[in-house]
Amino acid sequence: MIYLDYNATTPVAPEVVAAMADYWTEKFYNPSSPYPEADAVCTALETARLDLSTLLEAEPDTLVFTSGGTESNNWLLRSVTGARRQNRPRVIASAIEHPAVAQTLEALKDDGAEVVIVPVDERGLVRLDVLEEVLDERTALVSVMLANNEIGTLQPVTEIARLAHAAGAWVHTDAAQAIGKVPVHVRDLDVDFLTVVGHKFYGPKGIGALYIRRGQSLRPLLAGGGQERGRRGGTENVPAIVGLGAAARLAVAWLGSEGPARQARLRDQFEAVLRRQIPDCRVFGQDAPRVPNTSAFSLPGWTGRALLAACPTIRAATGSACHSEDETGSPTLRAMGVQEAVVRGLVRVSLGRETTPEAIGQAAAALVQAAESGKAFR
Numbered sequence: 001m002i003y004l005d006y007n008a009t010t011p012v013a014p015e016v017v018a019a020m021a022d023y024w025t026e027k028f029y030n031p032s033s034p035y036p037e038a039d040a041v042c043t044a045l046e047t048a049r050l051d052l053s054t055l056l057e058a059e060p061d062t063l064v065f066t067s068g069g070t071e072s073n074n075w076l077l078r079s080v081t082g083a084r085r086q087n088r089p090r091v092i093a094s095a096i097e098h099p100a101v102a103q104t105l106e107a108l109k110d111d112g113a114e115v116v117i118v119p120v121d122e123r124g125l126v127r128l129d130v131l132e133e134v135l136d137e138r139t140a141l142v143s144v145m146l147a148n149n150e151i152g153t154l155q156p157v158t159e160i161a162r163l164a165h166a167a168g169a170w171v172h173t174d175a176a177q178a179i180g181k182v183p184v185h186v187r188d189l190d191v192d193f194l195t196v197v198g199h200k201f202y203g204p205k206g207i208g209a210l211y212i213r214r215g216q217s218l219r220p221l222l223a224g225g226g227q228e229r230g231r232r233g234g235t236e237n238v239p240a241i242v243g244l245g246a247a248a249r250l251a252v253a254w255l256g257s258e259g260p261a262r263q264a265r266l267r268d269q270f271e272a273v274l275r276r277q278i279p280d281c282r283v284f285g286q287d288a289p290r291v292p293n294t295s296a297f298s299l300p301g302w303t304g305r306a307l308l309a310a311c312p313t314i315r316a317a318t319g320s321a322c323h324s325e326d327e328t329g330s331p332t333l334r335a336m337g338v339q340e341a342v343v344r345g346l347v348r349v350s351l352g353r354e355t356t357p358e359a360i361g362q363a364a365a366a367l368v369q370a371a372e373s374g375k376a377f378r
């Protein structure tokens with residue numbers, strides 16, 4: 001089995017498992033309790049927050065732990081549209097957002113929010129010219145993901161923030177697919193809000209964070225016992241938060257190593273084999289800045305699902321994991337204006353830190369073999 005679906009989720013790193021272990025057992029205390037054993041747990045939470053803040057170059061008190069990307073995106077969108085609705089009813093998002101943003105905006109439309117979707121170009125990048133046209137003094141927020149989950153393109157978020165701030169709007173980026181793959185620093189991006197998802201960078205599932213720029217305040221999505229300085233109610237998921245901190249430390253080390261460059265080379269070699277051996281293979285997003293681990297391609301005549309079924313050793317995706325049950329094809333490719341016949345052909349291969357040249361070679365060979373054998377039947 002060759003696992004090439006790291007954008008769906010990563011394994012939890014052994015170092016992360018080790019860091020979490022004690023917090024299930026002898027360090028089980030509620031961090032809000034008034035005795036020294038609980039204080040030590042509280043300190044562990046703050047250490048994790050510090051480790052995450054180092055990765056993101058953010059002040060620790062700007063990070064609020066949540067249950068993951070879906071919660072962070074829901075919280076931010078629901079809170080901002082509620083608070084600024086009166087004089088700024090408009091929310092702008094890109095056409096390639098994850099459902100945790102896109103579906104939340106759909107729901108907010110029913111509540112009266114004015115949602116404007118900005119298209120992407122044929123490379124999979126947000127159309128800044130259109131963004132400029134629709135940004136006005138009635139815009140509360142611009143939300144554009146940093147790295148696309150399906151094809152890995154990196155959006156020009158710093159430029160988006162410049163344009164949005166000039167119009168007095170706030171900026172959010174869902175950085176779920178970028179963190180741990182490329183440097184993600186809130187100051188450079190100049191965003192007001194940023195979504196963090198632990199299980200995309202070797203942390204546990206069900207844990208994430210929302211960065212909230214200093215000076216901004218959001219109405220809590222989950223009211224409760226005043227945890228997270230009153231910003232998110234509910235007893236903290238201590239083992240997962242400790243794991244998120246450990247994952248952040250590992251990500252800092254990975255980003256400072258040769259790893260990302262090596263990974264990009266492997267991905268490029270993989271695509272070179274496909275293009276050489278399967279002349280009508282199409283690779284998406286390669287003309288844009290991309291995260292180093294993602295390759296999205298299609299072979300004419302094949303649906304993504306049929307191609308992966310013909311390569312039973314490969315574990316990859318036909319788009320994002322969340323929509324793999326339906327056969328409607330890739331929303332990202334559709335937004336890029338790719339022909340409908342090709343939209344259902346997307347296969348996404350995403351590499352991890354531990355992916356070897358041998359695994360990539362075997363995967364490419366399996367795909368080439370499937371393509372060649374398939375031709376006989378077409």
Ligand SMILES: Cc1ncc(COP(=O)(O)O)c(C=O)c1O
Pocket residue numbers: 007008067068069070071098100145148149174176177197199206320321322
């Ligand atoms: C871009 C993006 N945002 C948000 C999420 C949602 O994360 P979670 O399912 O952990 O809440 C994902 C996960 O697939 C994602 O890729």
